[in-house]
Amino acid sequence: MEFTNSSTVEEFILLGFQIGQQKRHLLLAIFAVLYILTLAENITIITLVHADVQLARLPMYILLNNFSLLEICYVSTTVPRMLFDLAFPCGVISFHECFLQFYIFFSLGHTECFFLSAMALDRYLAICHPLRYPQMMSHKSCYVLVATCWVLGFLWHIGPVILISRLSFCGPNIIDHFVCDPGPILSLACPPVGNIPIICQFSVDGLIVLGNLFFVVLSYGAVVLTLMKSSRRGSRMKAFSTISFHLVVVTLFYGTVAGMYVVPSGESQSHVTKVVTLFFTAITPFLNPLIYCLRNNQVKEAVGRLQRRKIGLVKRKLIV
Structure with a gap:
């Protein structure tokens, strides 16, 4: 299979985690449980929002509903493959599969950036x-x-994926990661690669990540200033409680993204990169539903309404 005139690589090998069998099985068990819990949490949120009429009408929960769907897609793009490689350490992935994972994974990451900005806009309009x-x-x-x-x-990541996929890969074909990440992939390309790394980094980091982060900071900054001027202490504390959950999710997401760019150079670089990537691909999607809904009074009230509705249906069936 040849993708360019000089490309001879037909498949890549994901090196994954270079650890012993016992540790590998432990990681497999831990992240399998985390994956199942993440799916269960986000499916519960989607079901609850659809089942409760009051939540379904609120813009914040329409956004949260889509955010939960996004998290399901996000973890399902990388975690099942990672679990498979932990169970059967082979790591072989075809050229097309690798770039498909690369495209979907980073497109979902960019979509999360936009959704965090949309949630910040919603809170800004609601409070200000x-x-x-x-x-x-x-x-x-x-x-x-x-x-x-x-x-x-x-749409945003189509260009970088096409540019990188058109490069020549002459070997070796070993990607020192558990996902198809552009950094390790670019290191395998035959020179010269030209300005492709700079173009990709500018389009992603400069325009998407930094642009959305700047918008989020401005939005929540305006919200905080408005709340500080409010004379109603009760409503102010309630609003602060709501946006605090949003700020925790934003901090988790952009904090881990920032961690990708402050990785120390040297032998430990790939290990730290794997840990940071593992955090925002498996752990953050598990934490986000808990942060948004654990102490959310509207969600608790919706759960109560749903339980009362089910109890009422059971009673009617028993009477009949």
Whole structure:
């Protein structure tokens, strides 16, 4: 199979975690449980939002519903493959499969950036412009915002993936990672690679990551200033409690992304990169639903309504 005139690599080998069998089985068990719990948490949120009429009408929960769907797709892009490689340490992945994983994984990551910005915009409008909020975040506007996040996330990385996939890969074909990451892939390309790494880094880091981070910081900064000026202490504390959960999720996401760019050079670089990638591919999606919903009164009330509805249905069936 030849993808360019001089490309001879037909498949890659994901080196994964170079650890002993016992540690590998332990990691397999831990991340298999985390993966199942992550799916269960996010499916529960989606089901609850769809089942509860009051939540389904609120823009914040429409966004959270899509965010949960995003997290399911996110973990399912990398974790099952990682679990398979832990169970059967072979690591062989075809050229097309590798770049498909590369594209979907980073597109979902970019989509998450846009969704975090959309959630920040929702909180900004709700707190800073409460009278105009129902018109500005109507159902139609909210769904347009959701569609924009998905479309931009998946359109943005098409260019970098095409540019990297058109490079010549002469070997070796070993990727020192457990996912198809552009950094290790570029290191396997035959020279010269030209300005492709700079173009990819600018389009991703400069325009998406930093751009969305700047928007989120401005939005929550305006929210905090508005709340500090509020004279109603009760509503102010409630609003602070709500945005604190959002800020924790934002910090987890952008903190781990930032960790990718402050990795020390040298032999430990690949090991630290794997750990950081593992954190935001498997652990962060597990924590996010807990952070958003664990102390959320609206979610607790929705669970109560759903339980009462089920109890009512059971009683009616028994009477019949």
